Amino acid sequence: xxxxxxxxxxxxxxxxxxxxxxxxxxxxxxxxxxxxxxxxxxxxxxxxxxxxxxxxxxxxxxxxxxxxxxxxxxxxxxxxxxxxxxxxxxxxxxxxxxxxxxxxxxxxxxxxxxxxxxxxxxxxxxxxxxxxxxxxxxxxxxxxxxxxxxxxxxxxxxxxxxxxxxxxxxxxxxxxxxxxxxxxxxxxxxxxxxxxxxxxxxxxxxxxxxxxxxxxxxxxxxxxxxxxxxxxxxxxxxxxxxxxxxxxxxxxxxxxxxxxxxxxxxxxxxxxxxxxxxxxxxxxxxxxxxxxxxxxxxxxxxxxxxxxxxxxxxxxxxxxxxxxxxxxxxxxxxxxxxxxxxxxxxxxxxxxxxxxxxxxxxxxxxxxxxxxxxxxxxxxxxxxxxxxxxxxxxxxxxxxxxxxxxxxxxxxxxxxxxxxxxxxxxxxxxxxxxx
Amino acid sequence: xxxxxxxxxxxxxxxxxxxxxxxxxxxxxxxxxxxxxxxxxxxxxxxxxxxxxxxxxxxxxxxxxxxxxxxxxxxxxxxxxxxxxxxxxxxxxxxxxxxxxxxxxxxxxxxxxxxxxxxxxxxxxxxxxxxxxxxxxxxxxxxxxxxxxxxxxxxxxxxxxxxxxxxxxxxxxxxxxxxxxxxxxxxxxxxxxxxxxxxxxxxxxxxxxxxxxxxxxxxxxxxxxxxxxxxxxxxxxxxxxxxxxxxxxxxxxxxxxxxxxxxxxxxxxxxxxxxxxxxxxxxxxxxxxxxxxxxxxxxxx
Numbered sequence: 001x002x003x004x005x006x007x008x009x010x011x012x013x014x015x016x017x018x019x020x021x022x023x024x025x026x027x028x029x030x031x032x033x034x035x036x037x038x039x040x041x042x043x044x045x046x047x048x049x050x051x052x053x054x055x056x057x058x059x060x061x062x063x064x065x066x067x068x069x070x071x072x073x074x075x076x077x078x079x080x081x082x083x084x085x086x087x088x089x090x091x092x093x094x095x096x097x098x099x100x101x102x103x104x105x106x107x108x109x110x111x112x113x114x115x116x117x118x119x120x121x122x123x124x125x126x127x128x129x130x131x132x133x134x135x136x137x138x139x140x141x142x143x144x145x146x147x148x149x150x151x152x153x154x155x156x157x158x159x160x161x162x163x164x165x166x167x168x169x170x171x172x173x174x175x176x177x178x179x180x181x182x183x184x185x186x187x188x189x190x191x192x193x194x195x196x197x198x199x200x201x202x203x204x205x206x207x208x209x210x211x212x213x214x215x216x217x218x219x220x221x222x223x224x225x226x227x228x229x230x231x232x233x234x235x236x237x238x239x240x241x242x243x244x245x246x247x248x249x250x251x252x253x254x255x256x257x258x259x260x261x262x263x264x265x266x267x268x269x270x271x272x273x274x275x276x277x278x279x280x281x282x283x284x285x286x287x288x289x290x291x292x293x294x295x296x297x298x299x300x301x302x303x304x305x306x307x308x309x310x311x312x313x314x315x316x317x318x319x320x321x322x323x324x325x326x327x328x329x330x331x332x333x334x335x336x337x338x339x340x341x342x343x344x345x346x347x348x349x350x351x352x353x354x355x356x357x358x359x360x361x362x363x364x365x366x367x368x369x370x371x372x373x374x375x376x377x378x379x380x381x382x383x384x385x386x387x388x389x390x391x392x393x394x395x396x397x398x399x400x401x402x403x404x405x406x407x408x409x410x411x412x413x414x415x416x417x418x419x420x421x422x423x424x425x426x427x428x429x430x431x432x433x434x435x
Numbered sequence: 436x437x438x439x440x441x442x443x444x445x446x447x448x449x450x451x452x453x454x455x456x457x458x459x460x461x462x463x464x465x466x467x468x469x470x471x472x473x474x475x476x477x478x479x480x481x482x483x484x485x486x487x488x489x490x491x492x493x494x495x496x497x498x499x500x501x502x503x504x505x506x507x508x509x510x511x512x513x514x515x516x517x518x519x520x521x522x523x524x525x526x527x528x529x530x531x532x533x534x535x536x537x538x539x540x541x542x543x544x545x546x547x548x549x550x551x552x553x554x555x556x557x558x559x560x561x562x563x564x565x566x567x568x569x570x571x572x573x574x575x576x577x578x579x580x581x582x583x584x585x586x587x588x589x590x591x592x593x594x595x596x597x598x599x600x601x602x603x604x605x606x607x608x609x610x611x612x613x614x615x616x617x618x619x620x621x622x623x624x625x626x627x628x629x630x631x632x633x634x635x636x637x638x639x640x641x642x643x644x645x646x647x648x649x650x651x652x653x654x655x656x657x658x659x660x661x662x663x664x665x666x667x668x669x670x671x672x673x674x675x676x677x678x679x680x681x682x683x684x685x686x687x688x689x690x691x692x693x694x695x696x697x698x699x700x701x702x703x704x705x706x707x708x709x710x711x712x713x714x715x716x717x718x719x720x721x722x723x724x725x726x727x728x729x730x731x732x733x734x735x736x
Contacts, residue, residue, distance in 0.1 A: 008533075219518065222516060224516045224517060226510070227510060230505055231506070231533035231534055417480075
């Protein structure tokens, strides 16, 4: 029987992997992933208006151009593309400047005028409407300029003026001795964890449930199932489906990791320098380290892997049992919908974990099998769930998976040779009592 | 030898097989007959172990049928049971290995049977690309590729033309010669009459008739003798046990109605004395006629 089990696993796996569609799908996944990871560079490569230099021409009637320039530099300091702005003062007449404006020329005319009541009035002239970013930037610069002009006329000393106009100093201090100084938002890291841990798993489980359903339904609808079950026990058949589907998603998951690594390498190569090459991965690792997540990952990594593996098995078992009960792939797809909703709930709860820090409800959900794999690792790495809790949650998943197999097999034995949807649920519940 | 003893199987309150017993010896061809819903397919599924029986025993060569002996069984289902996305080669390997065979052995036997059924060019074709008749051939090959000790054929000739039916029959006869016990069902009574030795007729799960074809036909023989000869009707009518003599439209053709089989010899003794005897036939019923008399409706519908 062991040889037959091995053969069935091999056959089932071969049917999924040794096909041109698997190869085509993986090429598409690789290309999509590479595109996603390098989307900014791809957009930049093809060019567009965003590449054009924006020219800010200042008509200075208040003799404050230097201050305008220094404020502009200060405000654009944090902007990646600040070098695309060119600020210059002009003596040309306003009428001539207005006449020189034309479509897509990226020219912004800023007119600074004196005012007795307002200290400073300004005019911003463009051919096309000013974009939101440029609007906010110029508004901030002009507001600061107006404040400074007003202060200059208030007979303050130079030192007082400098102190008043300089930006406020904000120091951050974290008192948790285990954590270093926060280098970014925890929300951002939580989102990163979800992208790295949850979304690929979500994708793999969707694949797994569809694969196992199609596989069992194909054998059932062609009545090939009768020949198979007349030669191997339903238990062997069930095991072969569960193991092959799990192996398939593990292989697909490993391929996704390889694709992601290729994506990171390509992304870094396109940046050009070796120093920058290490920055993308290094940045992720640094963020995880800053929040103490790296240490948590080392401590709980194995437990998380066990949880992931048993969750895959649990989903395989559930998908197998549901597929055995249905008589067509259409019926199976309908039964599959609740599974997808469970996954969606887990996904959204995991997203909310960083917002509702320490929420009891989320901690309870982190113990529920088939949901826990989405929530428990995230709240563990966010420091809201202890290692002991993580182990407890994993144990619940392991026990639940074993029970699902035990009772699921009873339904499977009856389901795979049942071709009628009449009194289906009654038959299935009755089969649970049979040994 | 397959031995089915007092087997019953019910689905809820519906009794599908009721206390059924029969034996199929080595090298014997056995027919399981009955109208739709009589319990034939359920019986096959119980024998092969797809369904658990409620009571009774089923043994093959004295051993209960379980997964330790299923490698010696060949099973052809009524509906197509092929995985249509596979090629003929892949399909044969799939089912062959599940029967405990080695791949080389499977391929060797597959090539032999494909040649014999004149479909060797389909070795690497997908099942779904084959015609219904050719799919049936492949299904039959996968059922016999392991040279089974017990072969169960549920409607093996469905969808086949007369030439292919003869091909199948010839293959079944060859298996019989090697000692395979063969049990089959068919909607065509002439197939049963042609090469089957024993049968069971089922009605509502019960056996209503069983035994060898010869014995059954003898038992249900009609009490008519058809004679073509120059004879004296009065002399014939005077033989003890002769009920009536009717002359048919055709000159010198007579239908003699008798009380029982013992009268045949006396009638034959008289006919031997007559001139121009061209025919003396004790009329035998067809299986279909026997079936109608037992079940109350025609088998071939």
